[in-house]
Amino acid sequence: MRIKELFKNIFMINKKLVVLNQVKDYNPFRDDTFKEYIEWNPNRSKLAAAIMKKIKTVPIKQGDKILYLGAAHGYTVSKISSIIENGIIYAVEFSERCFNELIPVSEKIKNIVPILGDARKPETYDWIEKVDIVYSDVAQPDQTSIAIRNCRTFLKENGFLMIAIKTRSIDVTKSPNQITKEEIEKVKNAGFDIIDWKVLDPYEKDHSFIIAKMIK
Numbered sequence: 001m002r003i004k005e006l007f008k009n010i011f012m013i014n015k016k017l018v019v020l021n022q023v024k025d026y027n028p029f030r031d032d033t034f035k036e037y038i039e040w041n042p043n044r045s046k047l048a049a050a051i052m053k054k055i056k057t058v059p060i061k062q063g064d065k066i067l068y069l070g071a072a073h074g075y076t077v078s079k080i081s082s083i084i085e086n087g088i089i090y091a092v093e094f095s096e097r098c099f100n101e102l103i104p105v106s107e108k109i110k111n112i113v114p115i116l117g118d119a120r121k122p123e124t125y126d127w128i129e130k131v132d133i134v135y136s137d138v139a140q141p142d143q144t145s146i147a148i149r150n151c152r153t154f155l156k157e158n159g160f161l162m163i164a165i166k167t168r169s170i171d172v173t174k175s176p177n178q179i180t181k182e183e184i185e186k187v188k189n190a191g192f193d194i195i196d197w198k199v200l201d202p203y204e205k206d207h208s209f210i211i212a213k214m215i216k
């Protein structure tokens, strides 16, 4: 088994992206496993797709505090929780159905804090601490402004914004490239440097991913 570390705690085994499985024999999403590693499927996770598309960097590190907007049932959340090891991931989800599926995952993986809440109303979960990264995947037309508002409230100085853009949610008549560039302008105008961005096809059609760093 040849293991290559692409970024801290993110590995490639047999051309598959994997992370370490934190809870032995726990595999809620039925991913492939390779000894102590578990697959991170780029068809199910936009960050995994961005890595497969060779995004320049993944700024997530051990011990990070992360605010994750649009956690759904916790697929990507569970992988990021492995990368940060003893860090914490606050996972916000507003659909009760998804949230109910997230709960058992968070009971097993102890560094996930599930929050039933609306990412448009950061004041409703303002008890959380300041974070190193705001990660947003809410698939809404106003997804960029939702992410920026959460950064204003929770992101530490020089923290990172990681945002998945569902381009079709914004405008079906424009290309994913064009929409992403418009969203990038909004992120820049809000005081961020763009580190890198990728359109995510063929893994995630009509999606892109932006990584930015707060500069003020």
Ligand SMILES: C[S@@+](CC[C@H](N)C(=O)[O-])C[C@H]1O[C@@H](n2cnc3c(N)ncnc32)[C@H](O)[C@@H]1O
Pocket (backbone or CB within 6 Å): 044, 045, 046, 069, 070, 071, 072, 073, 074, 075, 076, 077, 092, 093, 094, 095, 098, 117, 118, 119, 120, 137, 138, 139, 140
């Ligand atoms: C594309 S899915 C997220 C997939 C997930 N990030 C993953 O990779 O495993 C988008 C999720 O965002 C949630 N969502 C949409 N708008 C939201 C909002 N305003 N606040 C919180 N969650 C929201 C939806 O209920 C849905 O579960």
